[in-house]
Amino acid sequence: MPFLTQIDPVVLAFSALGLCLLALFIMLIVLIRQSRLLRRYRVLLDRNPDLSIDDLLIQHQEGLADLKAGQEALRRRMADLERAALDHVQRVGIVRFNAFPDVGADLSFSIALLDGRDNGIVLTSLYGRSECRTYAKPIRGGQSSYTLTEEEKQALSRARENVPAQS
The missing domain is CATH 1.20.5 (Single alpha-helices involved in coiled-coils or other helix-helix interfaces)
Incomplete structure (x- = not known):
């Protein structure tokens, strides 16, 4: 002191x-x-005056859990659709040509329709003045067990490269 x-x-x-x-x-x-x-x-x-901050946080966590579950369901659904899409026609290639010298206007055509695994068909229509013939050849893994014409090979190549159809 x-x-x-x-x-x-x-x-x-x-x-x-x-x-x-x-x-x-x-x-x-x-x-x-x-x-x-x-x-x-x-x-x-x-927005919710009856809620406490604890209730609001719990509500937010529940909403977040619901969103995560929904997102996971969408991921699974998208994976299922991607797998299923492999079996559907995805790529198309078309070639128009004159099959016979006396017919003009490229009325004959070959069209290749392929799925995601390069399986499908090649359709060829040969137009002549007196008749029209249509042929279908199966495609497995991008190859056919039948001999393909030049136009069919071009259509198949366009389909495999995803080249847009040309007239």
């Missing part, structure tokens, strides 16, 4: 006042942060 009695009361008063101001400044900063936090809390709860 002898030390405190030697300090000037004015200095002591100003020191105490400084400490009080410092404490008030710290409290002001805490209050500003609290008010920001309270504002954010109110924004969260504006």
Whole structure:
């Protein structure tokens, strides 16, 4: 106590006042942060004022779990569709040509229809003045067990390369 009695009361008063101001400044900063936090809390709860923050977080977690389950179901469905798509016609190649010299306008054609595994058919229609004939040849793995004409080979090549059909 002898030390405190030697300090000037004015200095002591100003020191105490400084400490009080410092404490008030710290409290002001805490209050500003609290008010920001309270504002954010109110924004969260504006839509559902009956919910607490805990209820809101639980509701959010349940919604997130539902979204994840739905996303996984969509992934499985997409994988199933991709596998099924391999069995459907995906690529088409067509070549038009004159089969006979006395017929114009490229009325004959060969068309290749392939699935995702290069299986399918090549259809060829030969148009003549007196008759029209149509042939179908199976394709397995991009190859035919039958001899293909040049036009059929071109149609098959276009289908395998996904070249758009040309007239």
